[in-house]
Amino acid sequence: MTADGQSSAWRDLRPRVLSAMVLVVVAGGCIGVGGFAYALMVLLAMGGMAAEAAGLLRLPVRSWRGVLYVLWAICGGLSAATGHWQYFILFSIGSCVFGAELCTIMCVIIMAGTALLWLRQASIWPVLFVVAVVVASDTSAYMAGRLLGGPKLAPRISPGKTRSGALGGLVGAVLVGGGIALLSGLGSVEMALVWGGVLGVSAQLGDLAESAMKRALGVKDSGTLLPGHGGLLDRFDGLVIAAPVAAAISLAVPGAPFWSAGLHDLVHSLVAGLPG
Structure with missing residues (x-):
């Protein structure tokens, strides 16, 4: 590999490390504190991922359907955060109203968020x-x-x-x-x-x-x-x-x-x- 190739291969290392450090501090603090801070972090992440998914699949995030899609993910996580674990299945299946592709991603987001909230219960x-x-x-x-x-x-x-x-x-x-x-x-x-x-x-x-x-x-x-x-x-x-x-x-x-x-x-x- 040439020097230019090596430079190209490593060019994203610095921003990658810096942003990772910020993530570690924020996520580590919320995980350590638990409770409301941890639940809020998970819910915000779920909403953010839903917004990205909507954008990728050309669902305008600022449209009423786009806003509903993001809120759907947050409410799915909120049901788990408030101890209503059984409802995450309903939110997952119900997201079929957005179409097969957006439903698939929504199911993944809700299952991941619910799992992270579940795993933090004991310790x-x-x-x-x-x-x-x-x-x-x-x-x-x-x-x-x-x-x-x-x-x-x-x-x-x-x-x-x-x-x-x-x-x-x-x-x-x-x-x-x-x-x-x-x-x-x-x-x-x-x-x-x-x-x-x-x-x-x-x-x-x-x-x-x-x-x-x-x-x-x-x-x-x-x-x-x-x-x-x-x-x-x-x-x-x-x-x-x-x-x-x-x-x-x-x-x-x-x-x-x-x-x-x-x-x-x-x-x-x-x-x-x-x-x-």
């Missing part, structure tokens, strides 16, 4: 686990891809992603998952390594799915709110998949950190949920 650790693993996956993939290069992962979907980056992201997610479990003193470190890997793969799938959507729509970024990252959908594409996965796992081990769940816990939870 700070489940949310920290998910967020740290997703950030580690993204950062490790970015650095490994830039440093090692090599064959593309999915050139038709995202030409910039490499197989070395995907592997680096997986390693970072596994290690950070184990590190959070060790730091918290909760659950099994061994299972945390496993679930860290699962969430890392989930985050990468979310990233690829959003890349495929943007490619189909002919846009580079979902927005411009976050320098170096694009929009909220660009930044949280991995989190919106990883958080619901973690929340679903947590249902198998009520009262315990989700990363303590083993295969037997998952099987028992599924069997117990069967009718009869």
Whole structure:
């Protein structure tokens, strides 16, 4: 790679790092405080992602349908934030009135927001686990891809992603998952390594799915709110998949950190949920 190529590859690193630092401070503070501050952050993020989705799919945000779409996402999260967890399904299904594409994105936004609110109920650790693993996956993939290069992962979907980056992201997610479990003193470190890997793969799938959507729509970024990252959908594409996965796992081990769940816990939870 030439010097110009190297400069081009790293040109977005500084704004990416600076905006990431701001995100860490704001999100970290809200996660730590919990309660109203945390719920407000999640609701604002849900509304922001809905606004970006509307813009991507040519639904004017300032139109009455655009405003309704954004409020729909916020109300879906608000129902969970106020303890009415069952209503998130109704808000998800009901969003079909906006059409199939906008409904699909709305379902993802509402499930992600509800999952993040659910995970914060017991303590700070489940949310920290998910967020740290997703950030580690993204950062490790970015650095490994830039440093090692090599064959593309999915050139038709995202030409910039490499197989070395995907592997680096997986390693970072596994290690950070184990590190959070060790730091918290909760659950099994061994299972945390496993679930860290699962969430890392989930985050990468979310990233690829959003890349495929943007490619189909002919846009580079979902927005411009976050320098170096694009929009909220660009930044949280991995989190919106990883958080619901973690929340679903947590249902198998009520009262315990989700990363303590083993295969037997998952099987028992599924069997117990069967009718009869």
